[in-house]
Amino acid sequence: MISELIINAFLVTVMLAIAIALLKTRTVIFTVILTSAYSLVAALMFITLDAVDVAFTEASVGAGISTVLFLAAMAYLPKKEEETIGNQFIPALSCIILGAILIWCSYDLPQIGLVSSPIHQHVAPDYILGSRNDIGIPNIVTSVLASYRGYDTFGETIVVFTAGIAVLVLLQNKKKISKDTKSKIKKKVGRNA
Amino acid sequence: MHKNPILRVCTKILFAPIILFGLYVQFHGDFGPGGGFQAGVIVASAFILYTIVFGLEKGKKLFPSNINLLLLALGGIIYGGVGIASIFLGEEFLSYNPLGSTPQSGQHIGILLVEFGVGLTVSNVMIALFNAFISFKSGKAS
Numbered sequence: 001m002i003s004e005l006i007i008n009a010f011l012v013t014v015m016l017a018i019a020i021a022l023l024k025t026r027t028v029i030f031t032v033i034l035t036s037a038y039s040l041v042a043a044l045m046f047i048t049l050d051a052v053d054v055a056f057t058e059a060s061v062g063a064g065i066s067t068v069l070f071l072a073a074m075a076y077l078p079k080k081e082e083e084t085i086g087n088q089f090i091p092a093l094s095c096i097i098l099g100a101i102l103i104w105c106s107y108d109l110p111q112i113g114l115v116s117s118p119i120h121q122h123v124a125p126d127y128i129l130g131s132r133n134d135i136g137i138p139n140i141v142t143s144v145l146a147s148y149r150g151y152d153t154f155g156e157t158i159v160v161f162t163a164g165i166a167v168l169v170l171l172q173n174k175k176k177i178s179k180d181t182k183s184k185i186k187k188k189v190g191r192n193a
Numbered sequence: 194m195h196k197n198p199i200l201r202v203c204t205k206i207l208f209a210p211i212i213l214f215g216l217y218v219q220f221h222g223d224f225g226p227g228g229g230f231q232a233g234v235i236v237a238s239a240f241i242l243y244t245i246v247f248g249l250e251k252g253k254k255l256f257p258s259n260i261n262l263l264l265l266a267l268g269g270i271i272y273g274g275v276g277i278a279s280i281f282l283g284e285e286f287l288s289y290n291p292l293g294s295t296p297q298s299g300q301h302i303g304i305l306l307v308e309f310g311v312g313l314t315v316s317n318v319m320i321a322l323f324n325a326f327i328s329f330k331s332g333k334a335s
Contacts, residue, residue, distance in 0.1 A: 069322060135304075142222050146304040164314075171329045
């Protein structure tokens, strides 16, 4: 129990330190690397909550591939962020009030892992029993993700697909597009004439 | 292309184990942590590492972009196709029960195929995005 507390306190302290460093830094590459480190600590946080699949996703997607993509996209940004001078009192105050409300609300949440809490009473018992009897897969996360919630995962896959296609269309070489459209315009003009 | 020999040799050594680990995560997702999303990202990272170290041209020689775009769409088609196959075999969309001889084996086959489709789409989207970011820069410069 006490060791769990120490680990959680350590992770929260590291997360806070990274968040404060993120606020202070004005260099783009440091921002990207600190975001990656933040994701890695978040993955450790998920491991302490026994959510191994989520931790795996956070480590591979959040800390791994998104950092690489950010670094690849970083080439088009200026090296340093411009210093913005303005009144930051109201944003800071609203953040503090929102955080205080969230912390206050968290006292009403049921204890983590409590069997009698509503979230574990609704469909979770069916999934836990059905994953063994109907599907026969030891990893309940996979059976929920791919079978019980197959529609949602299908939607997710299509979202990834659509986002990828959209970015590809946006980033296509501009010369090619202009040539194609030019030839199309020429054809149209020729037909009209 | 990177001139540092350590980077190039390490990339060549690491390439196959990264893909092997990706395949392990992909097909072991039923029994341990993992699944299509994570495996897709891991497999994509191997190709992205190769492209970073050896350059865009060699990366495209290794994994041509027309195959990349084809596989990108194929993942979604596999997922949807498994769902429609269940309809033709007489049950609801994405109900995997009729795919095998028993409902349990049907579920196994369905989940494996569906996760494979997810992995295919995710990995190819990541590779295509990275290649698009890199080549956008060179297209702008020329």
